[in-house]
Amino acid sequence: MLDANLKKQLDTYLQNIVTPIELSVSVDDSPKSKELSELASEIAEMSPKIALNWIEAERTPSMSIAQSGVPPRISFAGLPMGHEFTSLVLALLQSGGHPSKADPALLDQIRHLTGEYHFETYISLSCQNCPDVVQALNLMATLNPNITHVMVDGALFQDEVEQRQIMAVPSVYLNGQPFGQGRMTLPEIVNKLDAGAGKRKAAELSEKEPYEVLIVGGGPAGAAAAIYAARKGIRTALVAERFGGQVMDTMGIENFISVNYTEGPKLVASLEEHVKEYDVEVFTEQTASGLSAATAEGGYTQVELESGATLSGRSVILATGARWREMNVPGEQEYRSKGVAYCPHCDGPLFKGKRVAVIGGGNSGIEAAIDLAGIVEHVTVLEFADTLRADEVLQRKARSMPNIKIIKSAQTTEVRGDGKKVVGLTYTDRETQESKQVDVAGIFVQIGLIPNTDWLKGGPVTLSKHGEIEIDSRGATSLPGVFAAGDVTTVPFKQIIIAMGAGSTAALGAFDYLIRTPAPQSADTETKAVQQSTEPA
Structure with a gap:
């Protein structure tokens, strides 16, 4: 079932299992069952800490994973290969006690969720968005005994797909009711369950001191801008709905110079890892809703977020990218994700x-x-x-x-x-x-695509007739201290590598602006200056 190279990689990963685990497998005479049986047997043979049980389950073929002696809370209905093989590997490791690299505060938040949460996620093995959702819910099930999760291969369980009228993946059900569709990150899912999390996060963000460079958008342009800005040693932050932008939805990339072939999620993972090498504060699951110009030269430009938070920067780089263009015809919205x-x-x-x-x-x-x-x-x-x-x-x-x-x-x-x-x-x-x-x-x-500038319309930044942000050769917009880069701008060619170059240009333009523009006085300095001017001579 697994080729030699894949077996070698898996063997290395399985060395990280700390606590013994059990695979509970349900199969019949179908070809997919035979493949799952072979896969489960090969995995069990690779580690003395993995036991194999044969059971009868509601869905067949299926495989559940749990610590030995503990009822399983993670299941794969179907064959977890293709994009979901990584989900399987992570489920094995995390069930076996290998720690997650997610934010410790977020992991603690998951452990303290109250209530019963039984998730089902319908996926396709060719979907590059599905693994993020599957892995997030599997991790949650590992951490909290009140959470269970089943991945269901929609192509294999067509009757369920037809019954539930599922026409887009990933489709997530919670306790038998629709919970969400499309890409969802771990923080997004947790915040959706924890009603007070959004308000707490907004209050936390609003307390942040102003940045020297504040980047709005987490695609290739935003990532490049963050790296170039941070390398200048200036205080930098990046805020975005999700890291990666449209690239996360791109399958094959064959024109990224020096790389013969890659895929969007893989490129995004590399970008995120590169950004994290520098002192950049990254805030995701946040959507920009407004932009307020600085009140004086060199002052702070403010970015309002839908969460209610406000972030400020001496310079701001807008890299919000673009989204799929819609047909705008009757029935499109009504049947979105229903065909x-x-x-x-x-x-x-x-x-x-x-x-x-x-x-x-x-x-x-x-x-x-x-x-x-x-x-x-x-x-x-x-x-x-x-x-x-x-x-x-x-x-x-x-x-x-x-x-x-x-x-x-x-x-x-x-x-x-x-x-x-x-x-x-x-x-x-x-x-x-x-x-x-x-x-x-x-x-x-x-x-095609449409620029994500709805939140800027009627504001201080000039947009083209197509809704794109107008920029000059340095990435500067019509508003001093505000720069822009990538697919959201008037740059004529919308390509990943061009967006990266544009992000770098905007960061260098912002740095040049900062060193040529006096920094605003702090509130304490201004107060002292006023006091000194009013003291008797």
Whole structure:
């Protein structure tokens, strides 16, 4: 089941098991059961601290992990390979007493959660977002005896997927009810369960002293800006919804210079590790909501957060990136995650054997169609223009595949559904103005990105007609002391490596601004100056 290289790596990890653990495996005569049986047996043979039990469980095939003599609280329904193999390894280690590297305060918060929490997470093995959720919930189950978690491979347990109308992964259920969809970090999940955590965090952030460089955004641009700023020895902080931004949703990266191939989550992990090498304060699970200009030259610019907190900086770098552009047609929001999807790698396996549509004929759209064609019954690509924008090599590949149909000059006008899920779409033939329909179970929207600047509209920073932040060659915006970088700006090419360069430029621009602009006096200094000016001569 495991190749020699994987076995060698796993053997190294298993040396970290401190407390004996048990694998409880439920299988039948199916091929996947045979694979899981082989996997469990190989793992058990690799360590004297791992015992193997054969049981009958509610879901088959499945494997539970627990300390010896303790009822299992972590289960994998399906074969935890692909992106979930790391989740399996971590579950083995953490169940065996190997400590987590998460924030100790957060771990203590999990241990003190009260109530009963029984989580189920539906995933696909090709989903790069799912492991973060699975690993977070597994860790919580390890720490708190009132928490259990089951990972369910949606492609293997199709009946459950159909019954619960799951059309996007990861989909998390808590005590049988929907809890959340899409990427969620450990702090996000914990804060959702601990109602008072958000207010406590906001109060803590508001007490922070002003920074010399405050970076808003945790993608490649923000990470590069943080590294370059910190290397100058100045007080630096980074605040973001999540570290990695859109790169976390990127599967294959083949144009990052000096690296032949990597994947988004792997690149983000390296970026985060690099940032942590420096004295940078990083605050995640925080969304910017407003920007207030400094009241005087060299003063502090304030960034308001949705949590109610406010952070200040002598200079600010805006690197909030971009998000998937939506079609903005009737039915899109109603059926989002019920057939309308934006990540073919994540959600494609849920549409195995079904008919789907891809909206957009650029590189991302045609790549999505090619990927999906190997999973689904048929793919219909709809492109608004009369020509495709994708590279010719991708177009040739798509045309060579018998289950891909490309329709050009097609304007999507409506997502159709039956109240529970997508059943098709309506489009207008722009040449004949005729309205037509396509029956599909899923619609993958791949029509580009839109800058995350809604929170800046009407504020002191000038935006372009496309909503992008206007910058000069140094990354400076129209507001003194405020810089910007990456996909959120007017930089014409939205690429990871360009965003990193832009983040570095903005940090150097901010540093140049700081050394040329007098620092504001502290409140104590101002008070002393006033007192001295009023003392009798």
